[in-house]
Amino acid sequence: MAQIYESAVSVQSHNKNMTDLPRLAAQLIKAGHPLELMDEDAAHVPLIWVSAVLHELVKILGDQRVFVLSVLGIQSSGKSTMLNAMFGLQFAVSAGRCTRGAFMQLWRAKFEKKITELLDDLVKNMKRNLSELLQLQNTRENFDRKARQKEYNEKLFNLSKELAQELKGKNTD
Ligand SMILES: Nc1nc2c(ncn2[C@@H]2O[C@H](COP(=O)(O)OP(=O)(O)OP(=O)(O)O)[C@@H](O)[C@H]2O)c(=O)[nH]1
Ligand SMILES: [Mg+2]
Numbered sequence: 001m002a003q004i005y006e007s008a009v010s011v012q013s014h015n016k017n018m019t020d021l022p023r024l025a026a027q028l029i030k031a032g033h034p035l036e037l038m039d040e041d042a043a044h045v046p047l048i049w050v051s052a053v054l055h056e057l058v059k060i061l062g063d064q065r066v067f068v069l070s071v072l073g074i075q076s077s078g079k080s081t082m083l084n085a086m087f088g089l090q091f092a093v094s095a096g097r098c099t100r101g102a103f104m105q106l107w108r109a110k111f112e113k114k115i116t117e118l119l120d121d122l123v124k125n126m127k128r129n130l131s132e133l134l135q136l137q138n139t140r141e142n143f144d145r146k147a148r149q150k151e152y153n154e155k156l157f158n159l160s161k162e163l164a165q166e167l168k169g170k171n172t173d
Pocket of ligand 2: 079081091
């Protein structure tokens with residue numbers, strides 16, 4: 001499609017079918033199909049085509065935030081495996097080289113929900129940690145109080161013992 005469109009543009013063709021091509025490609029991208037950004041066999045990036053498709057895609061998507069994540073790496077370094085694992089995509093994975101060129105794919109993410117879930121988890125964890133901390137503090141205070149009470153009782157007992165002995169001594173004098 002890229003070659004046909006760029007040829008048509010180069011001869012200034014205003015054929016409606018030709019000018020419709022980027023819009024059709026943008027619809028395919030929105031439906032989840034990948035777009036070839038670079039044809040590695042020809043070592044060529046069809047800039048006119050890619051720009052026209054992206055322009056149409058922006059029109060279709062409207063005022064939505066689009067984050068771009070680029071993954072570059074040497075052959076068979078696990079780029080596709082990582083993207084598939086992260087986003088549930090279906091890029092071909094193979095021990096030998098399986099991708100030629102560069103592709104882009106649109107992935108719809110519901111970040112708001114994810115952020116809410118993350119925040120909920122964070123708050124839950126924080127609450128759990130805080131209650132564990134309070135429990136620990138209470139146990140320690142309890143323990144300290146008991147230890148202090150025991151110490152006080154022993155002191156009292158010893159003092160009364162000493163007093164009793166002293167009194168006994170005085171009585172026998
Ligand atoms: N041991 C190990 N193998 C991996 C890992 N990630 C991917 N692989 C394997 O490495 C091979 C290449 O993985 P791909 O995901 O196809 O690599 P790629 O970078 O997309 O390759 P090209 O698109 O051909 O450049 C596959 O056999 C994967 O199963 C990893 O973390 N550990
Ligand atoms: Mg790959």
